[in-house]
Amino acid sequence: MIFWTTVLTFMIGLMITMLFPRSDRVDIEELPVSESFVASFAAQHQFARDYSDQISFTLPYINPVSGTDKPSGDAAHFHIFKDEFDIETGYMPDIMPFQLSHETFPKNGSYTSAIVCMDGIDKTITSGETETKVYGNVVSCQTSAQTFKYILTYGALFPPNSIQHNLYKRRLDTTAKENEIQRNHILWEKALAKRTKGDPDCGYIDLENNLPYIFSVDGQKRRIPYNLYKVFSDNSYFPAENEYDYQPVFCITPVNSPYVTEGLIYHFDSIMNNKTEAGAPIHSDSKDGWIDIISQSEINFTGTSASTNWNPNEDVPLAFMGDIYLDLPISTSAKEIKSEFTFSFVVNFDQYDQEDSIVSKAPLFSTDTSSYPYVLAMYDKGKLTVTLYKGQDLPIGEVSATIPYNITSISYVVGSRFHHLFVNGTKADTETFANDIYFDGLSANTLHIATATNTSNKLNADMYNIKIYNRALNQDEIKHNLKTEKKRYNF
Numbered sequence: 001m002i003f004w005t006t007v008l009t010f011m012i013g014l015m016i017t018m019l020f021p022r023s024d025r026v027d028i029e030e031l032p033v034s035e036s037f038v039a040s041f042a043a044q045h046q047f048a049r050d051y052s053d054q055i056s057f058t059l060p061y062i063n064p065v066s067g068t069d070k071p072s073g074d075a076a077h078f079h080i081f082k083d084e085f086d087i088e089t090g091y092m093p094d095i096m097p098f099q100l101s102h103e104t105f106p107k108n109g110s111y112t113s114a115i116v117c118m119d120g121i122d123k124t125i126t127s128g129e130t131e132t133k134v135y136g137n138v139v140s141c142q143t144s145a146q147t148f149k150y151i152l153t154y155g156a157l158f159p160p161n162s163i164q165h166n167l168y169k170r171r172l173d174t175t176a177k178e179n180e181i182q183r184n185h186i187l188w189e190k191a192l193a194k195r196t197k198g199d200p201d202c203g204y205i206d207l208e209n210n211l212p213y214i215f216s217v218d219g220q221k222r223r224i225p226y227n228l229y230k231v232f233s234d235n236s237y238f239p240a241e242n243e244y245d246y247q248p249v250f251c252i253t254p255v256n257s258p259y260v261t262e263g264l265i266y267h268f269d270s271i272m273n274n275k276t277e278a279g280a281p282i283h284s285d286s287k288d289g290w291i292d293i294i295s296q297s298e299i300n301f302t303g304t305s306a307s308t309n310w311n312p313n314e315d316v317p318l319a320f321m322g323d324i325y326l327d328l329p330i331s332t333s334a335k336e337i338k339s340e341f342t343f344s345f346v347v348n349f350d351q352y353d354q355e356d357s358i359v360s361k362a363p364l365f366s367t368d369t370s371s372y373p374y375v376l377a378m379y380d381k382g383k384l385t386v387t388l389y390k391g392q393d394l395p396i397g398e399v400s401a402t403i404p405y406n407i408t409s410i411s412y413v414v415g416s417r418f419h420h421l422f423v424n425g426t427k428a429d430t431e432t433f434a435n436d437i438y439f440d441g442l443s444a445n446t447l448h449i450a451t452a453t454n455t456s457n458k459l460n461a462d463m464y465n466i467k468i469y470n471r472a473l474n475q476d477e478i479k480h481n482l483k484t485e486k487k488r489y490n491f
Contacts (some may be wrong), residue, residue, distance in 0.1 A: 035191045041111055042195040044100060045153035045202070045251040048081065048113035052151045053487065056115060057259045058272065058281050059141035059149075061296050067104030067112070074138040074231045075104050079115040101155065105237050107248075111155025115255065117146035122226055135226045149255035150228065156248050192249065202251040205229060205238065214252055224252055258484040263342075263471035265335045266328055267293040270316050270464045271488065285310045290318065290326065295334075301326060303458075316489075317348065317462035322362075325451035325458060328468065330367075330444070339441045340472040344411040346465035346485050349379055351405045362459045364410075366452035367444035374444055376452055377412065379403070379459070386412050386421055388439065396437055401428035407464065407491035409482050414439060415472045425482040427475060464489050 059079060067080045082102045101110035120136035139145050193216055196202045203216040205224065212229035213221040232238060232248075239247055259267075268290045272281035275291055287310055289300040301309070303324025311319040330337040343365055361380040368374060369389075373396065377386040385400040399421040403410070411422040416438050420430045433439060449466065450459035465485060473481075485491075 035195050038192045038195050041153065041155075041249070042192070042202070042251075044111065044113060045151075045196075045253070048151050048153050049253055049255075051081070052115055052149075052255050053258055053484070054271065055281060056149055056255050057257065057261070057267075058293055059115065059117070060144070060146065060261075061142075061293055062275065062281060064140060064142060067114075068102045069104050071104040071235075073234070074227065075235060077117065077138050077140045078104055078231075079117070079141050080104065081113045081115075105232075105235055106155040107237075109156060111153060113151070113153045115141065116150045116152060116228060117141040117143075118148040118150070118225055118228070119143075119145040120147060122223070138225075138227050138231060148225075149257070150225075151253050151255050152250065154248055154250040154252075196251070199251070201253045203249065204247060205232070205250055214250055228252075258488075259467070259481055260469075260473060260477045263469040263473075264294060264467060265330075265337075265470050266466065266468035268326075268466040269293060270310075270318055273310070273318070283316065299326060299328065311462055314462070317464045320450045320459045320461050320463055322458040322460050326449040326466075328447045328449065330442070330447045330468070337442055337447070337468075337470055339416050339439055340414060340470070341442075342411060342413045342467075342469040342471065342473045343377075343447075344409070344465075344467040344469070344473075344478075344481065345463065346407060346409050346489055348407045348462040348464070349382075349403060349405065350460040361455075362457040363448070363450065363452035363455065364459060364461075365412075365450075366448050366454075367442050368446060368448075369452065369454040371443040371445075373439065373442055375412075375414075375442060376454070378452075379461075384410065384421070386419070388414070388419060390437075396439060397431045397433055399429040399431050407462075407489055409485050411473065411478050411481075413472050413478075416440070422475070422478050425475075425479045 064077070065080050065082050066076050066078055068082070070076075071078070080102055101112045103110070103112060104114075106112050117139055118136040119139045120134070122133070122135050125132045125134055136148065141149070192202055200216055200220045200222050201214065203214050203220075205212060205214050207213075207229075208221070212224050212226055214224055215221045237248060269281075271283055272293065273287055273290050274282050274284040275296065276282055281291075281293070289298040291298050301324045303309075309319045309321055309324055311317045329335055345364065347364070361378060364377040364379050364384060366374070366376045369376065369392075372389065372391045374389050375386065376389065377384060382402055382405065383400060384403050385398060387398045388396040390396045397419055399412075399419055401421050401423050403423060409422075409424050411420075413420040413422065418430065418432050419439075421428050447468065450461070450463075465488075467481070
């Protein structure tokens with residue numbers, strides 16, 4: 001019985017073998033193998049997109065990072081993801097694909113991720129019967145001119161002359177070698193399209209009617225900035241017509257600005273509370289200050305245990321533990337608060353318990369109560385109340401809201417005739433000042449975070465983010481910031 005079972009098994013196996021090549025062999029055998037070669041490239045671009053959300057708002061304020069090949073011209077503005085970005089941050093994956101490069105123009109089976117900033121979009125201006133094309137320029141991300149950002153991952157997935165593993169855009173059918181090129185081209189394009197779930201951001205770059213597009217295997221195409229294309233074409237990064245052994249692939253994705261930056265004069269972020277010598281933002285669990293991202297200067301805490309208050313349990317938030325606070329100048333020319341302002345916080349208040357020794361009533365922020373007008377925000381047993389004072393015991397107005405006992409986004413917005421209190425993007429309370437009252441600005445020189453001059457109580461809370469604006473943000477801007485905060489701090 002065992003003998004005949006063995007013989008039958010052998011014959012069935014032989015018959016199955018004779019059936020190959022099957023019509024679905026590409027899908028069940030070759031395509032999965034091809035996907036394994038493009039997997040790290042697709043994963044790197046997804047990581048680069050996620051990482052760009054973390055760092056793109058710091059780009060105008062940190063040192064530029066160009067490729068190890070020291071490019072010139074517009075290529076020198078490329079913000080290459082280099083080694084210093086993974087120092088102590090924990091954002092870079094523990095196991096990185098070995099093909100990742102820090103060169104601006106990688107060719108030898110490697111690829112690069114970078115952020116590129118532009119000062120505008122390509123457009124056509126019509127005047128009468130005359131049409132003029134205007135192209136956005138590649139600019140330094142440190143300049144105020146930068147308006148649009150793109151995250152790029154690009155390179156040759158395999159070294160030149162690796163016909164069996166490369167990606168080709170040309171479909172030729174005249175010789176055996178060219179037939180192999182054509183077959184592999186289709187195979188690798190399908191693998192990339194499948195791995196990126198048909199994302200039109202990924203493919204190869206070519207011109208059509210003298211305009212640059214990124215093309216995918218299914219015929220989709222998307223315009224890319226002309227001067228971005230020119231950086232690569234001017235540096236001979238695209239193959240000549242008779243070159244069949246090299247074809248770079250690209251993933252190019254627009255990057256949205258994660259935070260509203262107009263009027264932003266202070267920005268503290270607990271994920272990036274420190275910086276390297278090269279200017280790259282990092283996190284440090286032991287700090288006696290907080291880096292202001294706007295000025296790239298450190299503002300020290302005041303208190304008795306300032307150097308140990310980065311929350312040891314969660315690693316990220318600063319723990320205001322009743323004995324430290326921040327003092328921020330708000331009267332200098334670059335950091336001045338006038339008749340409009342927005343104070344925004346991502347904070348987690350300690351839950352009040354009658355049996356705990358935690359002080360229930362404590363300030364979130366305030367200005368000097370001896371100078372009028374002043375502002376005072378007091379938190380008490382799950383409720384935040386913000387009062388604007390015209391003079392001692394003479395309030396201009398008051399808004400309040402119940403705050404949940406978890407990570408919460410809070411924004412206090414003041415204009416000449418109103419003030420609003422937003423909680424997680426919703427206007428929780430609002431008030432219009434009386435007809436004869438116009439708020440014309442705070443008179444204080446300092447904004448106190450977690451303390452006030454008229455009380456000995458200090459705040460107990462975990463602080464994730466602080467943003468101070470010298471203008472009144474609208475609700476859409478508040479929600480835009482909230483969307484970023486939810487993603488960054490996972491609430």
